[in-house]
């Protein structure tokens with residue numbers, strides 16, 4: 480329901496030449512209540528095929544600071560850091576979460592990247608989800624479970640435009656087009672966070 484959303488308009492620029500580039504980020508706490516969120520966290524933690532992604536950094540291959548798993552429709556292939564990721568077939572739990580997310584957003588998704596942050600030492604560096612196989616007009620919908628973490632957004636050209644949203648367990652964050660063209664986002668390391676967090680980012684691959 481529209482009124483359930485607390486919307487943060489990412490565009491705070493009054494420069495009309497820029498404002499159409501800015502996109503919209505929507506945050507909805509409580510897509511899942513505490514009991515559901517706890518259940519889903521334990522289930523996904525135990526049943527997804529978590530792997531250690533590797534990235535190329537300054538010519539060397541290193542471990543990413545988190546674990547990940549890629550699920551989706553057959554053919555929803557996703558390449559990042561030169562690695563081709565064939566999706567695993569939807570599990571019943573992921574498919575049920577996808578249904579809730581599709582109802583809440585009015586969009587459809589054919590794949591999901593699952594991220595596991597083992598503690599506050601795990602993180603996601605600054606990036607945009609703008610790989611060529613992701614449909615640029617499709618939103619990206621992100622479900623958070625487990626330990627709350629800070630989600631940061633920064634405008635690419637107007638770098639003083641920043642937003643920080645604490646992502647609560649059971650919440651849904653939606654980045655609407657053309658957010659990925661004009662903003663980047665990150666989940667920084669957080670000292671003192673000891674618990675795990677699972678994040679699901681639902682995507683539409685061409």
Ligand SMILES: O=C(O)CCC(=O)C(=O)O
Nearest residue numbers: 592594603608666678680
């Ligand atoms: O963990 C998060 O909230 C963000 C994940 C993310 O940005 C991604 O998977 O592309």
Ligand SMILES: [Mn+2]
Nearest residue numbers: 606607608664
């Ligand atoms: Mn992302």
